[in-house]
Amino acid sequence: xxxxxxxxxxxxxxxICFLLIAISVQIKIEKTKRFRVPxxxxxxLPSGKYLRLxxxxxxxxxxxxxxxxxxxxxxxxxxxxxxxxxxxxFSIISALDPYYIDPYRIGALIAWYEGRRIDxxxxxxxxxxxxxxxxxxxxxxxxxxxxxxxxxxxLAQYYYGITMKIKGAxxxxxxxxxxAAFKAMDLETAYRNWLEIYQTAKDKRIKKIxxxxxxxxxxxxxxxxxxxxxxxxxxxxxRLPMNLNxxxxxxxxxxxxxxxDGNDYIYNPHTGEIKTPYTPWKKE
Amino acid sequence: xxxxxIALNTFKEAIxxxxxxxxxxxxxxxxxxxKVLSMMTVGDELKVIKDVGLASISLxxxxxxxxxxxxxxxxxxxxxxxxTLLSKPIHRYEFLLxxxxxxxxxxLVMIIIMSIVFFxxxxxxxxxxxxxxxIAILLIYIELAIITAISILFSSFTTPILSSVFTxxxxxxxxxxxxxxxxxxxxxxxxxxxxxxxxxxxxxxLEKFNIKxxxxxxxxxxxxxxxxxxxxxxxxxxxILFLSALIFHKRDFI
Numbered sequence: 001x002x003x004x005x006x007x008x009x010x011x012x013x014x015x016i017c018f019l020l021i022a023i024s025v026q027i028k029i030e031k032t033k034r035f036r037v038p039x040x041x042x043x044x045l046p047s048g049k050y051l052r053l054x055x056x057x058x059x060x061x062x063x064x065x066x067x068x069x070x071x072x073x074x075x076x077x078x079x080x081x082x083x084x085x086x087x088x089x090f091s092i093i094s095a096l097d098p099y100y101i102d103p104y105r106i107g108a109l110i111a112w113y114e115g116r117r118i119d120x121x122x123x124x125x126x127x128x129x130x131x132x133x134x135x136x137x138x139x140x141x142x143x144x145x146x147x148x149x150x151x152x153x154x155l156a157q158y159y160y161g162i163t164m165k166i167k168g169a170x171x172x173x174x175x176x177x178x179x180a181a182f183k184a185m186d187l188e189t190a191y192r193n194w195l196e197i198y199q200t201a202k203d204k205r206i207k208k209i210x211x212x213x214x215x216x217x218x219x220x221x222x223x224x225x226x227x228x229x230x231x232x233x234x235x236x237x238x239r240l241p242m243n244l245n246x247x248x249x250x251x252x253x254x255x256x257x258x259x260x261d262g263n264d265y266i267y268n269p270h271t272g273e274i275k276t277p278y279t280p281w282k283k284e
Numbered sequence: 285x286x287x288x289x290i291a292l293n294t295f296k297e298a299i300x301x302x303x304x305x306x307x308x309x310x311x312x313x314x315x316x317x318x319k320v321l322s323m324m325t326v327g328d329e330l331k332v333i334k335d336v337g338l339a340s341i342s343l344x345x346x347x348x349x350x351x352x353x354x355x356x357x358x359x360x361x362x363x364x365x366x367x368t369l370l371s372k373p374i375h376r377y378e379f380l381l382x383x384x385x386x387x388x389x390x391x392l393v394m395i396i397i398m399s400i401v402f403f404x405x406x407x408x409x410x411x412x413x414x415x416x417x418x419i420a421i422l423l424i425y426i427e428l429a430i431i432t433a434i435s436i437l438f439s440s441f442t443t444p445i446l447s448s449v450f451t452x453x454x455x456x457x458x459x460x461x462x463x464x465x466x467x468x469x470x471x472x473x474x475x476x477x478x479x480x481x482x483x484x485x486x487x488x489x490l491e492k493f494n495i496k497x498x499x500x501x502x503x504x505x506x507x508x509x510x511x512x513x514x515x516x517x518x519x520x521x522x523x524i525l526f527l528s529a530l531i532f533h534k535r536d537f538i
Binding site for chain 1: 321324325326327328331332335336339342343455456459460463490491494496497500501503
């Protein structure tokens with residue numbers, strides 16, 4: 001019995017000793033510099049289509065793991081070409097778990113804010129929109145990227161148009177749609193939508209915002225019409241009209257449009273410029 | 285009655301197995317660890333907890349079913365206790381059915397423990413009980429019942445190691461089976477098509493019990509699908525069990 005106890009103590013001591021040696025060697029190893037190609041692990045990731053075949057029902061879990069890994073990967077600034085694989089990585093996550101919304105949003109965020117690749121950001125969001133047609137956040141964000149960073153208002157209008165048709169989308173989407181339509185010079189659509197927003201809004205502030213936009217949209221439509229008429233007048237008489245009524249007298253226009261409040265537009269006979277009587281947002 | 289006695293004895297025997305507790309401990313560790321993993325994500329942390337939790341219940345449940353299931357019958361043969369048992373007025377199918385039920389009771393207890401930890405973690409995070417997860421766990425349990433039946437089938441004629449390998453392979457194939465449809469589509473030869481089709485229907489289609497993605501994303505799940513999957517699972521397990529009984533009948537013990 002005594003012999004057995006001695007043996008047991010001896011083995012326990014040996015185990016502790018070996019463990020301590022192993023730990024100290026590990027510390028030593030960690031101090032040794034290793035040469036690695038940053039981000040080389042990417043080459044082991046096959047396409048999502050094939051990866052899904054071998055997930056054996058754990059595709060959602062694998063999507064989480066790759067997503068978490070991708071966050072760490074894109075936080076590594078040493079990998080210079082990391083943005084080249086962005087689409088590959090996020091398409092894998094999308095193939096494994098198409099309903100996982102966060103990766104599309106974060107993928108687009110990385111693509112634009114880190115990689116400055118706006119088209120890639122939109123491509124990742126498009127991937128999500130296609131697979132989640134009932135989720136409004138993805139086209140909403142795509143609209144934001146298109147409007148704010150790509151400055152493609154037609155595209156923004158398209159994305160906001162998708163957003164506002166989805167159940168549960170915030171009313172803001174419609175206002176952004178109308179605003180994007182205005183910037184894309186789709187003035188008829190902009191006017192129609194702002195009018196509807198104005199007529200249906202219950203909130204006083206929203207009503208005022210809609211009115212201001214309506215005013216600006218109508219003023220732009222009228223200004224374009226008047227400027228076109230002035231150009232015709234100039235072609236005909238080789239001079240600018242003295243006032244806007246001359247356009248009616250010359251038979252170019254039937255009547256002179258008025259602003260949304262019923263006021264006359266301000267015309268400068270020296271430059272041919274048309275102005276609104278006031279700036280809507282500055283009006284009390 | 286005899287079946288129930290065997291089942292209860294099997295349960296008592298199974299819960300004495302240390303490996304069961306080791307797997308249970310690892311699974312609980314993974315479920316709890318999902319909280320740490322969720323902190324590393326950007327966005328919905330709860331999604332990671334749900335995914336890891338359900339995957340742990342499913343995967344470790346399978347390990348339990350295989351490791352215990354493949355040993356149960358073999359142990360009786362190896363220790364020769366089966367001679368004593370079969371010399372009593374017990375049918376061989378009753379013996380297998382009892383083993384099957386016993387193992388399923390064990391798995392039920394284990395799944396309940398894992399689920400309590402899983403729901404506890406969700407409640408801590410969300411303070412909301414989501415009953416739809418119970419459906420997902422119920423289907424996982426039915427899948428485990430099939431795995432148990434398969435492991436008993438193999439253990440009735442081969443060694444535990446081989447039974448484990450075969451059962452685990454069938455588990456993988458079972459989750460791969462939905463791709464058989466793709467192969468059927470791609471195969472041009474009519475005989476090849478027919479063979480793959482036969483394989484598709486004969487092999488267990490375990491993807492029918494996988495609604496993890498649906499419940500995590502709160503997608504609608506048709507009640508028909510759940511009911512049919514349950515019925516399919518029960519009948520498939522019974523079919524395997526009676527096939528085991530057939531093989532077991534042919535073995536010479538006495």
